[in-house]
Amino acid sequence: MTLTKTVCPYCGVGCGVLAGPDGTIKGDPEHPANYGRLCSKGSALGETIGLEGRLLRPQIAGKDAGWDEALDLMAEKFSAAIREHGPDSVAIYASGQMLTEDYYVANKFMKGYVGAANIDTNSRLCMASSVVGHKRAFGTDTVPGTYEDLEDADLIVLVGSNLAWCHPVLHQRIAAAKEARPTMKIVNIDPRKTATTALADLHLRVAPDGDVALFNGLLAHLADTNALDAGFIDRHVNGHQAAVTQARLDDPEESGLAKDELAEFYGLWAGTEKVVTVYSQGVNQSSCGTDKVNAIINCHLATGRIGIPGMGPFSVTGQPNAMGGREVGGMANMLANHLDIENADHRAGVQAFWNSPTIAPHAGLKAVDLFDACAAGKIKALWVISTNPAVSLPDADGVANAIKNVPFVAVSDINARTDTGDLADVLLPATGWGEKDGSVTNSERRVSRQRAFLPTPGEARPDWQIICGVATRMGWGDAFAFGSPSEVFAEYIALSAATENFERDLDLSIFADVDYADLIPTQWPQNGRRFFADGKFYHADGKAKMLPVCAPEPKERDAFTLNTGRNRDQWHTMSRSGKAPRLGAHLAEPYAEIHPDDAAALAITSGDLIKLSNGFGASVVRALITDRTAKRQIFTPMHWTRQQSSAGWINNLAAPISDPFSGQPASKNNAVDAAKFDAKWYGFAASAAELNPKGDYAAVARSLSGWQGEYAGLTVPNDWEDLARGLMDVDGATVSEARDADGRYTRLAFYKDETLVGMFFASPTPVTLARTHAVSLIGTATPPLQALAGRSGADQPDPGATVCACLNVGINTLRTAIAEGANSVEALGEATCAGTNCGSCKPELESLLAQCAVPMAAE
Ligand SMILES: Nc1nc2c(c(=O)[nH]1)N[C@H]1C(S)=C(S)[C@@H](COP(=O)(O)OP(=O)(O)OC[C@H]3O[C@@H](n4cnc5c(=O)[nH]c(N)nc54)[C@H](O)[C@@H]3O)O[C@H]1N2
Ligand SMILES: Nc1nc2c(c(=O)[nH]1)N[C@H]1C(S)=C(S)[C@@H](COP(=O)(O)OP(=O)(O)OC[C@H]3O[C@@H](n4cnc5c(=O)[nH]c(N)nc54)[C@H](O)[C@@H]3O)O[C@H]1N2
Ligand code: SF4
Numbered sequence: 001m002t003l004t005k006t007v008c009p010y011c012g013v014g015c016g017v018l019a020g021p022d023g024t025i026k027g028d029p030e031h032p033a034n035y036g037r038l039c040s041k042g043s044a045l046g047e048t049i050g051l052e053g054r055l056l057r058p059q060i061a062g063k064d065a066g067w068d069e070a071l072d073l074m075a076e077k078f079s080a081a082i083r084e085h086g087p088d089s090v091a092i093y094a095s096g097q098m099l100t101e102d103y104y105v106a107n108k109f110m111k112g113y114v115g116a117a118n119i120d121t122n123s124r125l126c127m128a129s130s131v132v133g134h135k136r137a138f139g140t141d142t143v144p145g146t147y148e149d150l151e152d153a154d155l156i157v158l159v160g161s162n163l164a165w166c167h168p169v170l171h172q173r174i175a176a177a178k179e180a181r182p183t184m185k186i187v188n189i190d191p192r193k194t195a196t197t198a199l200a201d202l203h204l205r206v207a208p209d210g211d212v213a214l215f216n217g218l219l220a221h222l223a224d225t226n227a228l229d230a231g232f233i234d235r236h237v238n239g240h241q242a243a244v245t246q247a248r249l250d251d252p253e254e255s256g257l258a259k260d261e262l263a264e265f266y267g268l269w270a271g272t273e274k275v276v277t278v279y280s281q282g283v284n285q286s287s288c289g290t291d292k293v294n295a296i297i298n299c300h301l302a303t304g305r306i307g308i309p310g311m312g313p314f315s316v317t318g319q320p321n322a323m324g325g326r327e328v329g330g331m332a333n334m335l336a337n338h339l340d341i342e343n344a345d346h347r348a349g350v351q352a353f354w355n356s357p358t359i360a361p362h363a364g365l366k367a368v369d370l371f372d373a374c375a376a377g378k379i380k381a382l383w384v385i386s387t388n389p390a391v392s393l394p395d396a397d398g399v400a401n402a403i404k405n406v407p408f409v410a411v412s413d414i415n416a417r418t419d420t421g422d423l424a425d426v427l428l429p430a431t432g433w434g435e436k437d438g439s440v441t442n443s444e445r446r447v448s449r450q451r452a453f454l455p456t457p458g459e460a461r462p463d464w465q466i467i468c469g470v471a472t473r474m475g476w477g478d479a480f481a482f483g484s485p486s487e488v489f490a491e492y493i494a495l496s497a498a499t500e501n502f503e504r505d506l507d508l509s510i511f512a513d514v515d516y517a518d519l520i521p522t523q524w525p526q527n528g529r530r531f532f533a534d535g536k537f538y539h540a541d542g543k544a545k546m547l548p549v550c551a552p553e554p555k556e557r558d559a560f561t562l563n564t565g566r567n568r569d570q571w572h573t574m575s576r577s578g579k580a581p582r583l584g585a586h587l588a589e590p591y592a593e594i595h596p597d598d599a600a601a602l603a604i605t606s607g608d609l610i611k612l613s614n615g616f617g618a619s620v621v622r623a624l625i626t627d628r629t630a631k632r633q634i635f636t637p638m639h640w641t642r643q644q645s646s647a648g649w650i651n652n653l654a655a656p657i658s659d660p661f662s663g664q665p666a667s668k669n670n671a672v673d674a675a676k677f678d679a680k681w682y683g684f685a686a687s688a689a690e691l692n693p694k695g696d697y698a699a700v701a702r703s704l705s706g707w708q709g710e711y712a713g714l715t716v717p718n719d720w721e722d723l724a725r726g727l728m729d730v731d732g733a734t735v736s737e738a739r740d741a742d743g744r745y746t747r748l749a750f751y752k753d754e755t756l757v758g759m760f761f762a763s764p765t766p767v768t769l770a771r772t773h774a775v776s777l778i779g780t781a782t783p784p785l786q787a788l789a790g791r792s793g794a795d796q797p798d799p800g801a802t803v804c805a806c807l808n809v810g811i812n813t814l815r816t817a818i819a820e821g822a823n824s825v826e827a828l829g830e831a832t833c834a835g836t837n838c839g840s841c842k843p844e845l846e847s848l849l850a851q852c853a854v855p856m857a858a859e
């Protein structure tokens with residue numbers, strides 16, 4: 001079988017993948033992002049390409065419809081809104097997961113033809129602060145770094161980045177470089193201990209949003225110790241004096257770090273020439289995110305540590321095409337090809353190239369404001385493409401209500417059911433990864449082709465084609481007569497050439513003559529050319545700018561600080577990664593990391609549920625008691641939605657507070673109250689058919705034999721069988737029951753023709769049960785007595801929660817191997833195979849080894 005060369009649709013590392021229609025997935029050894037490596041999510045892509053749950057034809061008001069009918073309705077509703085309420089009454093909310101071609105067409109449609117810039121994207125929640133920080137410092141949104149810089153550096157500072165879980169292949173590249181050259185130092189700046197911390201020489205547990213104070217302190221230290229590069233500053237940088245003066249006004253201890261920690265970090269930074277500072281959402285998603293970015297860049301500019309191999313600030317992008325989206329001017333305050341919407345010459349240049357009837361005269365609404373406008377009734381027609389705002393935006397329940405308030409809502413998605421799709425008037429079926437063609441740009445500006453290797457399912461269409469269909473029906477057919485993504489790409493490259501006299505950084509000339517079909521992964525501006533090597537920046541005078549930034553007042557609050565982020569094996573709202581059972585098995589429930597002292601104060605013990613609440617809403621999740629999180633700080637993952645949980649989506653707790661310059665929401669620092677959720681019963685279900693996530697607490701996930709679910713309730717039901725039948729589809733099944741004398745512990749097994757199709761275990765305390773074992777019985781003819789025992793026989797030990805997703809190795813198997821003498825990650829690999837495929841679980845293997853290590857004194 002020939003495998004197709006394509007690129008992973010998850011994170012911004014942009015790994016090359018070799019894929020086959022039978023689900024074969026391999027890392028592409030020739031792709032310069034990964035040289036053959038893949039992480040657990042990439043490796044499991046083959047499990048996510050099935051058609052279960054897919055949206056296969058357009059739907060209007062919940063009923064199947066033809067494309068003509070759906071597109072006619074779209075055009076009619078958008079045209080009517082523009083006619084009656086003006087172009088600002090319509091909006092698109094799009095995504096950094098769209099391909100460059102989809103993104104280009106969507107922007108041309110809104111900015112050049114509708115004539116309004118109300119097209120914002122989920123990049124607002126992701127990269128917006130970095131964009132503004134770059135523009136303030138460099139004059140353009142330029143990411144100067146390359147992946148090789150990370151391998152060349154002598155010091156890598158990871159700020160607000162859980163690279164081990166969120167950019168795993170980059171993390172592995174760094175780990176390999178450090179192993180080969182142990183003098184390389186790594187500093188991890190994060191209020192939390194994460195899987196990334198394991199690789200760090202120094203972990204700085206910064207206070208939430210203490211980063212500006214920390215980097216201002218560094219700048220002051222560099223100035224005080226004569227570590228600045230006066231020549232570089234003189235030739236290439238403005239604003240240095242003001243920035244240093246302002247930095248000196250901050251007390252570095254407001255970062256939450258002790259004097260000796262500060263001294264160690266500052267000494268290391270000052271004494272190391274080759275420093276790369278990598279930053280991600282702990283920096284961007286903050287009410288002072290843009291200032292954090294500039295505080296970091298200031299230190300690089302002041303020391304001339306930029307534009308040279310192994311040095312520089314490096315904002316790693318989250319989504320597969322976060323970078324491409326910025327290139328085509330995806331957001332509401334951008335124009336195409338790194339041009340500025342506020343600049344009349346730029347607008348005229350783009351309009352002339354498009355030959356369009358109009359051009360958006362000013363920036364449009366940024367995400368949070370856009371949904372506020374929906375709530376206020378100002379938006380009459382909304383089109384959501386490739387994103388799930390009813391889950392991922394702050395005040396998620398408020399956003400869901402705002403969407404309901406829009407008279408006409410269309411959602412383009414690959415899945416029939418999403419929290420946002422459930423609110424739509426029209427659903428438009430998009431082709432997904434593996435079925436569509438186009439290009440994406442990764443964190444190091446490398447453009448790779450996504451290529452189709454699967455047939456188009458049902459009547460799905462690629463996103464660019466759907467947009468062209470609507471534009472054509474609105475009367476703009478000539479401008480949207482693209483026949484293929486390669487034609488769109490060609491126009492995008494031509495626009496870059498036509499506007500080259502504006503002298504922006506975005507130089508795509510390297511793509512001018514490429515053969516799109518065979519395009520190999522290619523970095524702009526030109527393979528090998530380094531930004532800022534010549535000291536040339538993009539402000540009018542060719543210099544860079546240091547910004548005076550000032551640390552925010554430390555937040556005094558009685559409530560807990562809620563920090564949010566990601567799990568290793570899930571992608572955002574789980575619409576794709578949730579389909580792979582082995583990814584779901586890593587962390588199968590929404591949870592809150594809480595410090596042991598705080599848990600004790602709330603009388604929460606292991607296995608209990610915790611209720612988080614504030615003025616915006618409430619969530620109920622499992623308590624995960626750990627000192628990975630600091631006292632008075634709670635961390636929850638962002639992944640759970642209304643589709644898999646009854647109370648586990650956490651953005652209904654997030655205040656819509658944004659950075660004043662970038663409009664990026666502060667998703668990592670919200671006030672929240674916490675209390676024990678006083679469940680009167682706890683339940684666990686395993687079922688062949690899909691489980692229903694309903695009740696006071698419920699969280700369901702796919703399992704290797706069907707589905708598994710955790711449940712809890714505030715009132716004990718009268719009839720357990722009734723309750724269980726309401727959660728799982730076991731119509732016509734016979735039931736066997738085991739119960740203790742007072743009826744508090746109940747175990748039910750449902751059979752259809754002797755096959756076990758469902759099990760339900762309830763108890764007044766959190767259910768202790770060998771879950772992987774229970775799940776493995778579904779679909780077998782195990783008799784009731786054995787099934788309901790809830791234990792595996794001695795001949796079949798229960799592997800426990802999955803640690804290594806690739807090779808399906810559970811925590812109990814690993815503990816046994818450690819007890820039997822495996823004392824290193826390598827030894828665990830030999831004994832159990834764990835960690836020997838993608839390696840994403842190695843940090844967890846290390847921490848398990850540390851936990852299980854026999855104390856020296858006991859030996
Ligand atoms: N597995 C997985 N990988 C992903 C994704 C996914 O959904 N799943 N999504 C992708 C996307 S779109 C993105 S944007 C990236 C995000 O990648 P990351 O930014 O690395 O991931 P997060 O978990 O959101 O947050 C990173 C860290 O910021 C820390 N943090 C919180 N507040 C502060 C603070 O004030 N200062 C500092 N210094 N740190 C703080 C958090 O504790 C957290 O550990 O991941 C990408 N990769
Ligand atoms: N609390 C909190 N909230 C956060 C964050 C956080 O750290 N904390 N992180 C923020 C960040 S950085 C990000 S990037 C966002 C991500 O948040 P979202 O973008 O809302 O999340 P996704 O689940 O990636 O949504 C993508 C949707 O597109 C669909 N889809 C997949 N492929 C295609 C396709 O080819 N075409 C179409 N039309 N649809 C497709 C999927 O089924 C899914 O419904 O969340 C943000 N929200
Ligand atoms: S690191 Fe993992 S998720 Fe990111 S692109 Fe590579 S394989 Fe995909």
Ligand SMILES: [Mo]
Nearest residue numbers: 125126318319
């Ligand atoms: Mo993101």
